[in-house]
Amino acid sequence: MKNPIEPWLRGPVPGLDPVLGAVLHAFQHAREELAECSEGLTAEQIWSRPGGVAALGFHIRHVGGAAERLATYATGQQLSERQTGEMRCEVDPGASREELLAELERRLGWCESAIRGIDPATLAEPRGVGRKQLPTTVAGLLVHIAEHAMRHTGQAVTTAMLIRGT
Amino acid sequence: MQHSHRRQFLQTAAAVATQARPILGANDRVNLGIIGLGGRGRDHVNSYAQLPEARLAALCDVNQEALERAAAMVQKLQGHKAKEFADMRRLLDDKEVDAVSVATPNHWHALTTIWACQAGKDVYVEKPASHNVFEGRQMVAAARKHGRMVQVGSQSRSLFHKIKAMKLLEAGVIGKIYQARGLCYRWRKSIGKTPVTEAPPGIQWDLFLGPAPMRPFTINRFAYNWHWFWDTGNGDIGNQGVHEMDICLWGLRPKSAFPRHVASTGGKFLWDDDQETPNTQQAVFDYGDAQIVFEVRNLQTLGEGGIPFGGSSLVGNLFLGSEGCMEVHPYGFKVYRGEKREVSHEEKPAEDVIWDPRPHMKNFLRAVTSRDPRHLTASIEAGSDAAALCHLANISYRLGRRLALDPAAGRFTGDSEADAMLTRRYRAPYIVPEKI
Numbered sequence: 001m002k003n004p005i006e007p008w009l010r011g012p013v014p015g016l017d018p019v020l021g022a023v024l025h026a027f028q029h030a031r032e033e034l035a036e037c038s039e040g041l042t043a044e045q046i047w048s049r050p051g052g053v054a055a056l057g058f059h060i061r062h063v064g065g066a067a068e069r070l071a072t073y074a075t076g077q078q079l080s081e082r083q084t085g086e087m088r089c090e091v092d093p094g095a096s097r098e099e100l101l102a103e104l105e106r107r108l109g110w111c112e113s114a115i116r117g118i119d120p121a122t123l124a125e126p127r128g129v130g131r132k133q134l135p136t137t138v139a140g141l142l143v144h145i146a147e148h149a150m151r152h153t154g155q156a157v158t159t160a161m162l163i164r165g166t
Numbered sequence: 167m168q169h170s171h172r173r174q175f176l177q178t179a180a181a182v183a184t185q186a187r188p189i190l191g192a193n194d195r196v197n198l199g200i201i202g203l204g205g206r207g208r209d210h211v212n213s214y215a216q217l218p219e220a221r222l223a224a225l226c227d228v229n230q231e232a233l234e235r236a237a238a239m240v241q242k243l244q245g246h247k248a249k250e251f252a253d254m255r256r257l258l259d260d261k262e263v264d265a266v267s268v269a270t271p272n273h274w275h276a277l278t279t280i281w282a283c284q285a286g287k288d289v290y291v292e293k294p295a296s297h298n299v300f301e302g303r304q305m306v307a308a309a310r311k312h313g314r315m316v317q318v319g320s321q322s323r324s325l326f327h328k329i330k331a332m333k334l335l336e337a338g339v340i341g342k343i344y345q346a347r348g349l350c351y352r353w354r355k356s357i358g359k360t361p362v363t364e365a366p367p368g369i370q371w372d373l374f375l376g377p378a379p380m381r382p383f384t385i386n387r388f389a390y391n392w393h394w395f396w397d398t399g400n401g402d403i404g405n406q407g408v409h410e411m412d413i414c415l416w417g418l419r420p421k422s423a424f425p426r427h428v429a430s431t432g433g434k435f436l437w438d439d440d441q442e443t444p445n446t447q448q449a450v451f452d453y454g455d456a457q458i459v460f461e462v463r464n465l466q467t468l469g470e471g472g473i474p475f476g477g478s479s480l481v482g483n484l485f486l487g488s489e490g491c492m493e494v495h496p497y498g499f500k501v502y503r504g505e506k507r508e509v510s511h512e513e514k515p516a517e518d519v520i521w522d523p524r525p526h527m528k529n530f531l532r533a534v535t536s537r538d539p540r541h542l543t544a545s546i547e548a549g550s551d552a553a554a555l556c557h558l559a560n561i562s563y564r565l566g567r568r569l570a571l572d573p574a575a576g577r578f579t580g581d582s583e584a585d586a587m588l589t590r591r592y593r594a595p596y597i598v599p600e601k602i
Binding site for chain 2: 061065080081082085086089090092094095096098099102103106110
């Protein structure tokens with residue numbers, strides 16, 4: 001049964017700095033809404049593009065993939081070839097709802113572990129993003145991880161409504 | 167090699183484990199990750215744990231129970247706690263891991279190897295190297311691009327009597343070879359039929375399938391019997407048979423591993439069960455001036471040549487030449503020369519335990535530390551070629567016709583249907599890249 005209270009109002013994540021905990025709240029919010037909006041949809045529906053918008057399947061895959069990549073930067077590392085290769089196939093259609101949600105869970109699970117390992121005292125430390133090493137900070141990445149996940153979750157919910165014609 | 171002589175092996179393992187051995191410094195030891203911890207993966211754990219140059223740093227399996235069992239083995243054999251992962255991508259991200267040893271099902275071999283090379287890790291990958299022909303080429307390209315040491319688990323390449331036999335063939339002991347025969351006679355009982363169920367708790371079925379199409383869970387598609395489904399395995403020709411196929415190529419040394427023609431036939435006889443792959447298969451590879459003739463028999467059979475049975479199995483090779491013949495198998499080799507077939511050479515194995523993978527693993531670790539690829543006795547190039555022949559035979563078998571090939575181009579001649587079977591449709595995000 002759906003919890004009527006949104007994750008960010010369910011209380012702090014035990015033992016975790018409140019800023020880091022807020023990112024985990026966003027992940028939980030994304031998990032729940034992506035599962036709910038895709039419930040009962042076939043793979044064909046999930047990969048359809050109503051009105052030419054991005055497929056719901058892409059959004060589900062991209063939420064997890066982008067979070068993993070951004071968390072990689074937040075921990076001071078650069079992307080591996082494997083990660084950039086996976087990024088290129090995020091739009092590949094065919095995966096079912098169950099497959100997409102399983103992959104999302106694996107990636108968010110890893111991100112949570114990585115975020116739990118961040119020392120809150122390092123939030124202002126500089127970080128570089130991408131090949132050009134564009135400047136940001138650990139805090140900048142964490143905020144972007146959360147808002148990026150929610151932005152695509154919102155688009156996914158809207159796309160699901162278009163698919164259902166509601 | 168799927169059925170090690172386990173009791174004998176464990177006895178030897180126990181004996182070796184209690185022997186005093188030199189203590190190597192941290193920088194002399196290779197930090198290994200073992201990926202895939204089923205029966206063969208546990209053999210890897212057990213074997214590497216006895217090699218002083220190996221430290222089992224990390225373990226990975228999609229089955230939580232297998233992971234915990236292997237972790238307990240490492241604790242017992244090496245006295246420390248290995249890191250545990252369900253998702254190999256996380257293990258490959260771990261900077262502490264220098265090299266990985268891969269004992270996953272066949273359909274994961276290529277992607278694991280390529281990802282590992284991209285992550286800067288050396289790789290020991292079980293046979294067959296690949297699940298299809300395209301994958302073998304991409305594995306070779308990844309190893310070359312990233313300068314990694316990649317050894318395929320073709321253990322025969324580290325056995326002294328087989329190395330000597332192949333050197334004798336190269337020196338012309340039986341003259342010009344016109345036929346190399348591979349025999350893979352292994353009695354295998356029916357796998358029966360198992361119903362579709364929910365994947366048991368602790369098994370990440372989606373990760374197990376990886377590049378393969380999503381299918382409902384059945385116990386037959388999991389554990390050892392994945393070998394007998396085209397999505398994940400390659401039948402016995404690509405299981406036990408790829409060892410003997412490798413020896414066919416090793417002894418025959420054709421200019422190109424790709425033949426001019428391949429024809430394979432057979433069937434799945436006697437049993438009514440879930441198995442998709444044949445239990446009886448013949449394949450002929452035509453190289454113009456010589457041929458490879460390969461046979462798989464998983465049912466009752468008699469022997470052939472002088473090759474002895476080991477229990478209910480008979481595996482080995484026969485080489486036929488202008489001046490004589492050779493039989494070579496796990497228990498030795500013998501050369502017959504002249505019309506009277508007089509024995510001119512005979513040799514038994516130098517190793518006490520012929521199924522022991524440790525010599526092969528030691529060669530791999532030596533290459534890892536020396537950075538000298540000459541220590542790789544079973545290169546990815548050779549492993550890829552041997553696997554490719556198994557795949558070509560399976561394509562011919564599945565299409566039910568003799569196929570012509572263009573060896574220089576590495577594809578079939580004017581046959582788009584067959585060409586399509588040189589690769590597979592991958593399930594995102596588990597895609598073997600076109601561009602390495």
